[in-house]
Amino acid sequence: SGTGTVSIDQNSDTGTVTLAALSATATETTSLTITADGSVTTDSIALAGTTTDGTLSITVDFDADGSAETLQVVDAITNVNDATLQGTGTDDTVDIDANITTTGGALTLTNAALIDVDAQLNAATNLNLTNATAVNLAETAGVTLTAGGSVDINTGIGATGIVLDG
Numbered sequence: 001s002g003t004g005t006v007s008i009d010q011n012s013d014t015g016t017v018t019l020a021a022l023s024a025t026a027t028e029t030t031s032l033t034i035t036a037d038g039s040v041t042t043d044s045i046a047l048a049g050t051t052t053d054g055t056l057s058i059t060v061d062f063d064a065d066g067s068a069e070t071l072q073v074v075d076a077i078t079n080v081n082d083a084t085l086q087g088t089g090t091d092d093t094v095d096i097d098a099n100i101t102t103t104g105g106a107l108t109l110t111n112a113a114l115i116d117v118d119a120q121l122n123a124a125t126n127l128n129l130t131n132a133t134a135v136n137l138a139e140t141a142g143v144t145l146t147a148g149g150s151v152d153i154n155t156g157i158g159a160t161g162i163v164l165d166g
Contacts, residue, residue: 004028005055010036013067019043021075024054029081031055037063044075044098053103056083064088068113073098081105082124087112090133096121106149118143125149 006024010017016039023046024030030047031054034040040060047054056077061069068091075098077083082105085094094112099120107123109115110130118138121127127147129135135153137143145151 005031005033008032008034008036010034010038010040011063013037013063013065013069016041019045022046023079024048029054032057034058035062036060036069037065039070039072041070041072041074042077045077046079047081048079053079053081055105056080056085058085059088060086061088061092066091068092070095071112073100073119077101079103082107084108084110086110094132107147117145120144121146123147123149127151128154130154 008017017034017036019042021044025048029049029052032047040058045056047056058071060071070093071085072095077100080102082102087094088111090113092112093114094109095116096119100107101122102124104124106126106128107121108128113133115129115132116136118140120142126149127145130152
């Protein structure tokens with residue numbers, strides 16, 4: 001409990017960070033930062049605070065060594081003020097298989113060869129899917145992109161485009 005940031009730092013390309021369901025319920029704001037040289041897989045994450053929810057930041061391939069790493073969300077991320085989920089370049093994958101909702105700020109998925117979305121993305125302010133070679137929006141019931149501000153889908157780096165599956 002208390003205001004602060006919990007940091008997880010993984011320093012090996014052969015290792016991965018795998019999180020079980022994680023929740024923070026505090027009277028103060030608690031944020032979570034994960035930096036991994038390898039891949040990251042998350043179960044559910046909720047960073048609920050009494051007045052402001054915590055910030056979530058996850059970066060895979062933090063050492064940017066050219067090895068392809070994956071950030072995979074397999075269960076819902078809720079009660080986060082804002083979230084940034086990212087790789088470090090043109091060889092990583094950001095794979096979203098469960099809903100993500102921010103309560104006060106932006107939701108950003110960025111810096112990857114592929115941003116693959118098979119879920120609902122709900123941002124309190126801006127929703128950004130940027131700096132990816134390709135963005136894939138899967139054809140399944142329930143894939144929606146919702147933002148209180150703007151939605152930016154930009155495949156800036158060596159782009160092959162935006163794919164609507166199906």
